[in-house]
Amino acid sequence: MSNIQQTLSIIKPDAVERNLEEKIKAIFTKEGFNIVKEKKIKLDKSDAEKFYKVHETKPFYNDLCEYLSSGPILVMILEKEEAVKNNRILMGATNPKDAEEGTIRKKFGISIDKNSVHGSDSPENAKNEIDFFFQN
Ligand code: UDP
Numbered sequence: 114m115s116n117i118q119q120t121l122s123i124i125k126p127d128a129v130e131r132n133l134e135e136k137i138k139a140i141f142t143k144e145g146f147n148i149v150k151e152k153k154i155k156l157d158k159s160d161a162e163k164f165y166k167v168h169e170t171k172p173f174y175n176d177l178c179e180y181l182s183s184g185p186i187l188v189m190i191l192e193k194e195e196a197v198k199n200n201r202i203l204m205g206a207t208n209p210k211d212a213e214e215g216t217i218r219k220k221f222g223i224s225i226d227k228n229s230v231h232g233s234d235s236p237e238n239a240k241n242e243i244d245f246f247f248q249n
């Protein structure tokens with residue numbers, strides 16, 4: 114049975130800064146993701162803190178929120194069969210050093226913090242993250 118899903122993707126500041134937006138979007142499109150909506154924004158630190166609230170107890174939380182709000186990001190809704198899982202596979206491991214050949218983080222990630230892309234990790238979080246950025 115088909116299971117078309119939407120997931121939230123973010124091209125993070127390190128990748129926008131290096132002008133990788135079109136290259137990364139081309140990878141999504143080539144892999145069969147439909148970019149349903151997109152917008153380029155710059156978050157305030159308080160927005161980043163809300164977005165990453167699940168990580169608030171982690172030692173890297175403050176740096177993570179500083180980083181995500183440090184420059185423009187491109188936020189997208191991606192749609193595809195099993196989009197959540199397939200996007201996570203295409204992104205690769207959180208630490209680019211551990212990411213498989215051919216993944217976005219392997220190609221473009223600089224370090225565990227500057228890893229170029231975000232992707233929702235479950236259908237429920239995808240819905241919440243899409244609403245966070247694209248509520249009408
Ligand atoms: N992160 C970090 N240090 C760590 C773990 C994570 O800076 O030790 C950052 C990294 O940018 C990651 C984000 O926090 O993308 C969210 O972490 P998560 O474990 O949710 O990884 P992801 O879902 O992005 O692969």
Ligand code: MG
Nearest residue numbers: 231232233234
């Ligand atoms: Mg995550």
